[in-house]
Amino acid sequence: MSVRRVQGSEVEYGIAVTGQPHANPMVASTHVVNSYAAAHGLTRRARWDFEEENPLRDARGFDLSRDAADPSQLTDEDLGLANIILSNGARLYVDHAHPEYSSPEVTNPRDVVVWEKAGEAVMRLGAELAGRLPGAYPIVLYKNNVDNKGASYGSHENYLMAREVPFETIVEQLTPFFVSRQIITGAGRVGQRQDGSVHAFQLAQRADYMEVGVGLETTLKRPIINTRDEPHADPKKYRRLHVILGDANCSEIAIYLKHGMTSLVLAAIEAGELTDVPQLANPVQALHDISHDPTLRAVVELFDGRTITALDLQAKYLADAQAFVERHGSDEQTDDVLARWESLLDRLAVDPHQCARELDWVAKLGLLERYRDRDGLDWDHAKLHLVDLQYHDVRVEKGLYHSLVRSGRMDRLIADDEIKDAVATPPSDTRAYFRGMCLARFAPDIAAASWDSVIFDLPGHDSLQRVPTMEPLRGTKEHVGALFDRCESATELFRAITAG
Amino acid sequence: MSEQQQRSTKKSNEESAEVESTSDIAEHKEKLDDDVDSILDEIDDVLEENAEEFVRSFVQKGGE
Numbered sequence: 338m339s340v341r342r343v344q345g346s347e348v349e350y351g352i353a354v355t356g357q358p359h360a361n362p363m364v365a366s367t368h369v370v371n372s373y374a375a376a377h378g379l380t381r382r383a384r385w386d387f388e389e390e391n392p393l394r395d396a397r398g399f400d401l402s403r404d405a406a407d408p409s410q411l412t413d414e415d416l417g418l419a420n421i422i423l424s425n426g427a428r429l430y431v432d433h434a435h436p437e438y439s440s441p442e443v444t445n446p447r448d449v450v451v452w453e454k455a456g457e458a459v460m461r462l463g464a465e466l467a468g469r470l471p472g473a474y475p476i477v478l479y480k481n482n483v484d485n486k487g488a489s490y491g492s493h494e495n496y497l498m499a500r501e502v503p504f505e506t507i508v509e510q511l512t513p514f515f516v517s518r519q520i521i522t523g524a525g526r527v528g529q530r531q532d533g534s535v536h537a538f539q540l541a542q543r544a545d546y547m548e549v550g551v552g553l554e555t556t557l558k559r560p561i562i563n564t565r566d567e568p569h570a571d572p573k574k575y576r577r578l579h580v581i582l583g584d585a586n587c588s589e590i591a592i593y594l595k596h597g598m599t600s601l602v603l604a605a606i607e608a609g610e611l612t613d614v615p616q617l618a619n620p621v622q623a624l625h626d627i628s629h630d631p632t633l634r635a636v637v638e639l640f641d642g643r644t645i646t647a648l649d650l651q652a653k654y655l656a657d658a659q660a661f662v663e664r665h666g667s668d669e670q671t672d673d674v675l676a677r678w679e680s681l682l683d684r685l686a687v688d689p690h691q692c693a694r695e696l697d698w699v700a701k702l703g704l705l706e707r708y709r710d711r712d713g714l715d716w717d718h719a720k721l722h723l724v725d726l727q728y729h730d731v732r733v734e735k736g737l738y739h740s741l742v743r744s745g746r747m748d749r750l751i752a753d754d755e756i757k758d759a760v761a762t763p764p765s766d767t768r769a770y771f772r773g774m775c776l777a778r779f780a781p782d783i784a785a786a787s788w789d790s791v792i793f794d795l796p797g798h799d800s801l802q803r804v805p806t807m808e809p810l811r812g813t814k815e816h817v818g819a820l821f822d823r824c825e826s827a828t829e830l831f832r833a834i835t836a837g
Numbered sequence: 838m839s840e841q842q843q844r845s846t847k848k849s850n851e852e853s854a855e856v857e858s859t860s861d862i863a864e865h866k867e868k869l870d871d872d873v874d875s876i877l878d879e880i881d882d883v884l885e886e887n888a889e890e891f892v893r894s895f896v897q898k899g900g901e
Binding site for chain 2: 349351352353358362432433434435437483484485486488489490491493555556581704707708711719720722723724726727734735737740741744746
């Protein structure tokens, strides 16, 4: 049993237009997406409209070229269209008032890190290009989740699960894990309560925005466990667990463990091998209380009246995961996740500062405490809020996370070259390979794509041709790589696929 | 005076092992303080100017 499972991540970025606090964030986000698309020869995704005769040739605005288009030409209709598929299989689009990158489907936590970090590179470049548009101001993106004035935007995880696991079991066994994992996965925040009106540090950016235990919403009454049931795959076999309570992590190790620990716990739940999971009396209150105590000593109440710390809850899940893996066998990445999880819990129990090289909240808190010591600052001081915000600035030369990495104070997992490759290249072992390769090789002939289909607009065909990709583990390099080697055109590829 | 010189000067002046270990701790703390200063110096260089206005003007719409 292992951390391997089809999964992915979605990150909405905070956006600011330098010197223009009243700039329309939808327009700015659209410029980021369309500038990236134009510079990479990617046609923006056509509307999902089969009656469109020539969706590609209907393109207007930034599809022309970055230089030819004037930002003022953007209309509402254009705004609705900033939604493209990248050659690495990811989706880049505008969601509400934020640019968002949804990673391609991958099969393991390490690959989540690779393709999520590739997304940061995409955003960094998109913002830079958008800032060079005629008459434009520089655009800065933040990989965070709050403005500390009441607004929050998400960074979601997705995990493919077996359909047969009853949802109530998932809720019961996963909730205490989600409530406590923030001691490892929190990104750190200056300010408590949704509007930041309590001046203090907390572990997680998102904790205070979770208001109910279970629910469908993602924008209000946000739940610890989201019930959205949209598998983008065969619904008889799969469910997609859509996780909305996590923070956007900058630390590669935090992203890796967030997905690794969660994948393992899900595997144990699927196998029916999690036992005696302690039930929290009030999960939402516990989530907030744990986040609000960076000493990690907060105790939360259990249903039976006992109390427990987040460290002890995590230790219970770790022990169950270790026992589960011992019974069923393991692999290298699973062993690595378990070893790091155990080591972090040991060190967090002694002194969280020992984890500053690995965890976002600890690294950020270290910086904030040093500023408080040196300059005698209270928690409401603007400089501390700025350190909190700028930690997440995606620009390598400005982001404080990047400063810590550059000066050797934070550890990484993935080499720059591997991330650079992943900006253009899809993972080889999921259907994202087929999607990404279609875009890489035949972009002008792809009218649209989504998680579960690629739609061709082929010369000589009156209608669009849809290729369903309902099975996440088909369309891999092993499965269709030879077709891409052999086929010179989209028409040839389509014929080869439909011939069987 | 270089760090190396400082260290050897200190060493030659210490006589008992006890004093030397106290001096090691002091040295360690000095190093840590230096490191803290250098982190903050580096970050002072990249932090946006006018923190108050910058933070105030960072207003987002909710997402998801």
